[in-house]
Amino acid sequence: MNPSTKKKLLITGGAGFIGSHVVRLFVNKYPEYQVFNLDKLTYAGNLENLRDIEKKPNYQFVKGDITDAEFIGSLFNTHQFDAVIHLAAESHVDRSISNPLEFVVTNVLGTVNLLNAARQIWLKSNSVNGDISSHMFYHVSTDEVYGSLGETGLFTEETKYDPHSPYSASKASSDHFVRAYHDTYRLPVLISNCSNNYGSFHFPEKLIPLAIHNIKNNLPIPVYGKGENIRDWLFVEDHARAIDVIFHKGKTGETYNIGGNNEWTNIDLIRLLCQIMDEKLNREDGESAKLITFVKDRAGHDLRYAIDSSKLQRELGWQPSLIFEEGLEKTVEWYLANEEWLNHVTSGAYQKYYEGQYVKR
Numbered sequence: 046m047n048p049s050t051k052k053k054l055l056i057t058g059g060a061g062f063i064g065s066h067v068v069r070l071f072v073n074k075y076p077e078y079q080v081f082n083l084d085k086l087t088y089a090g091n092l093e094n095l096r097d098i099e100k101k102p103n104y105q106f107v108k109g110d111i112t113d114a115e116f117i118g119s120l121f122n123t124h125q126f127d128a129v130i131h132l133a134a135e136s137h138v139d140r141s142i143s144n145p146l147e148f149v150v151t152n153v154l155g156t157v158n159l160l161n162a163a164r165q166i167w168l169k170s171n172s173v174n175g176d177i178s179s180h181m182f183y184h185v186s187t188d189e190v191y192g193s194l195g196e197t198g199l200f201t202e203e204t205k206y207d208p209h210s211p212y213s214a215s216k217a218s219s220d221h222f223v224r225a226y227h228d229t230y231r232l233p234v235l236i237s238n239c240s241n242n243y244g245s246f247h248f249p250e251k252l253i254p255l256a257i258h259n260i261k262n263n264l265p266i267p268v269y270g271k272g273e274n275i276r277d278w279l280f281v282e283d284h285a286r287a288i289d290v291i292f293h294k295g296k297t298g299e300t301y302n303i304g305g306n307n308e309w310t311n312i313d314l315i316r317l318l319c320q321i322m323d324e325k326l327n328r329e330d331g332e333s334a335k336l337i338t339f340v341k342d343r344a345g346h347d348l349r350y351a352i353d354s355s356k357l358q359r360e361l362g363w364q365p366s367l368i369f370e371e372g373l374e375k376t377v378e379w380y381l382a383n384e385e386w387l388n389h390v391t392s393g394a395y396q397k398y399y400e401g402q403y404v405k406r
């Protein structure tokens with residue numbers, strides 16, 4: 046297929062953890078799409094995550110900032126994207142507590158800039174009442190917008206928004222803007238809200254990769270509070286598959302929850318991880334667990350997240366593919382086999398990988 050006739054798909058935040066898995070899946074699975082990966086390469090963006098597909102003819106990297114409205118407008122005008130999968134964001138709760146404004150700017154303003162640009166090119170070429178079914182603005186969001194659960198219950202698509210951290214408040218706000226553009230301008234949109242992801246290429250500031258790094262290097266494993274908070278963990282490749290299914294089969298205007306049906310207290314998860322690490326590093330049983338260190342709790346720390354993903358399973362036929370013990374072992378094996386990736390991230394060398402690459406705008 047001639048590249049100019051290919052469907053043009055813009056993926057934002059494709060150099061990050063989840064985005065890189067989504068880009069890889071789409072580039073490999075859909076040669077008929079021209080995939081543009083737009084990423085600012087903040088500290089969380091790493092083109093080394095995409096080494097295996099960077100030379101594929103249907104892939105193009107664009108370095109750029111979603112908060113720059115003029116740049117975004119001209120990028121959409123130049124390429125006339127058919128669809129957007131939007132993942133670019135500031136994503137770490139602890140950073141949002143130290144610097145909330147950065148989260149408002151990236152997650153809210155950045156999303157609105159993309160919505161405006163999509164609206165401008167799609168609704169101009171197809172009047173508001175015309176056929177815009179070939180376009181889609183897919184916004185990737187989080188379960189944290191629903192707030193915190195007690196001991197029972199699950200987040201459904203109908204759960205009232207109740208964000209507590211500056212991160213989740215900024216994501217909730219961006220979700221509201223996406224729905225507002227659908228309701229006001231009839232922009233074709235989809236939203237998914239996913240639980241905690243884990244797997245390869247996860248930046249080692251988040252619990253699982255941080256703990257793997259620290260155990261490997263005999264450093265303390267910081268567990269906030271008493272380690273009693275509960276998260277619902279999903280293997281990142283299962284999230285990417287869910288995004289593929291929702292993007293292709295989801296009903297315009299709908300929201301889909303994605304989750305692993307896999308709740309763990311932080312302390313139980315860390316104990317399991319320590320056991321796996323002991324085995325893989327040929328350490329005595331219980332050696333890694335000695336590194337567990339209880340530290341001051343996160344401010345406003347949500348107690349429990351748990352997702353009801355039955356809508357996605359029932360209507361679109363998606364299911365998680367791995368049990369957690371299997372996925373966690375696979376993840377540990379990946380980090381141990383990819384020492385160079387981890388060393389580059391911890392030393393900052395990954396930020397040099399981009400230098401010398403051609404920037405296409």
Ligand code: NAD
Nearest residue numbers: 058060061062063085086087089090110111133134136242
């Ligand atoms: P990440 O922090 O690993 O990656 C974010 C990416 O966005 C990076 O590559 C970064 O360079 C890029 N970016 C940041 N600001 C930008 C800007 N102004 N312009 C262009 N690019 C910019 O995040 P992640 O964990 O992969 O999460 C991706 C998305 O999925 C986010 O929207 C997040 O809210 C959502 N999400 C994450 C999880 C999770 O467990 N990590 C779960 C549910 C939803």
Ligand code: DAU
Nearest residue numbers: 136137138187188189240241250251252267268269274311
């Ligand atoms: O639920 C989805 C969300 O999951 C995403 O929207 C976020 O982008 C993603 O970062 C993640 O948020 P969490 O705050 O749940 O993830 P994090 O890995 O930071 O923390 C997981 C749990 O572990 C949480 O209860 C806090 C705790 N924790 C975290 C760190 C970094 C610790 O106990 N020690 C730590 O050092």
